[in-house]
Amino acid sequence: MQDTSRRIPAEMVQAALRAAERLGKDVADVPVQAIAREAGVSRSTLLRRLGGSRQALDEAVRAAGVDPGGQRPVRERAIEAGAQLIGEHGLAVFTLETVAASAQCSVYSLYAAFGGRDELLRAIFETYSPILDVEKTISGPRADLRETVATIYRLLVEALDREPRVLPAMLAETLARPHEPVLQSLRRHFVPRMLAGLGQWFADEMAAGRIRTLPVPLLMHQLVGPVLLHFMTRPATGQVPGLDLPDTEETCAIFAEAFLRAVALP
Template sequence: MPLQAIAQEAGISRSTLLRRLGGGRRELDAAVRAAGIDPGGQKPVRERAVEAAATLISSSGLASMSLERVAASAQCSVHSLYAAFDGRDGLLQAVFERYSPIVDIEAVMSSPSADLRTTVRTIYERMAIAVQREPRVMPAIMAELLARPQDEALQPLVRYAVPRLFAGVGKWLTAEIAAGRIRDLPLLLLIQQMSSPLVIHLLLRPATTQIPDLPSPTIEEACTVFADNFLRAVALPAPPENR
């Protein structure tokens, strides 16, 4: 953006703007970068940082995601990361929002199909997309949870993601129980029964598909089978129509 346009937007002359900037736009560009936006035509700092953090998590684990390493990879300053995310926890939440299925699943549940099977099948599709998405953020996070559940690096994400999960998926399942469509089971176990078979299949799939002569269903087939199995386990028969 030319200085003339900036001056016009600010309601001052170009010469006044240059005088306030000390004769050039270097100080202005530095201030813009500090606010989390790169004036050089690159992607915004926020987007570059999320992508850089996701790549680090996928390749080296969650503990590798320091603000210093993210800043170096995203070609920005640590100060810019604080301006954009208010610290490491905010950046980690932004990565989770981008690479987990939570946002897509919440969208499905906000307008669920009248057909319970279709809703469950669609949720499984969104889960499959997220777990397989590159960089492989979700498998890396799940591996850390299994190997080091007490790791301090994980706790901010756990405190953010678990309540979010119960507020979304848990609320939907509770409504399905109240409507008499699924069994009244402990909510945590119900969520785990719904998600675990497909997630385990997706995590092991890169290895099992390398085994010669081992039949491997497509992702679509796996989603259908696991959705049907889940409903066979928890769905209640429809009540008879009133005569």
């Protein structure tokens, strides 16, 4: 099917969006006459530039990242659809084409909203990982060390259990295909960010004499490694007959205590 949205002048798209905002309606519900008036042309001129049909204008508006029929923005739908695909099938099926089909938008509109596949994946990871909440926790007013560690564990476990299960799927892909280009792009973006966030928090705690002076990457591994391993394998471990696991809250408390015993100073 030929994409007619590219032939619509950008000023016509902007006129349609302005008219929709002024009238408080979806673009698809705005009369052609109102769009023509906003664009400063006659109705017949507008229709001639649209090729005689409203459909091309609606497609151009959709390609610009706004659904003409009142659906949620393309960005929101794409993040949700992409997360669902990753959670169910992994990164192997994650393409702009499959996300566009699932989100009911065009590939062109995904480029307009994100710029490309890597940027869309970053947005999905940021939405479904605990990174934003952890950054908020460690950048706020300084709390008790034990309480902060317990909060980080709760946020991590919530992200691992959240549906769609994006974080477990991405971790599994990282272990299976560590050299995958899209995963390398994620690492280049988020690892410096994590070092700036958690790394600064660790540096502050070391400077205050609350934890031992250790290399920051090793502190990060000590903090999240055991919890990640446990909760990634917990579904399978829980099926072993006669093996009783403590509940999630108690498990987090045990790991927090183990971390503090390893690195905290009196």
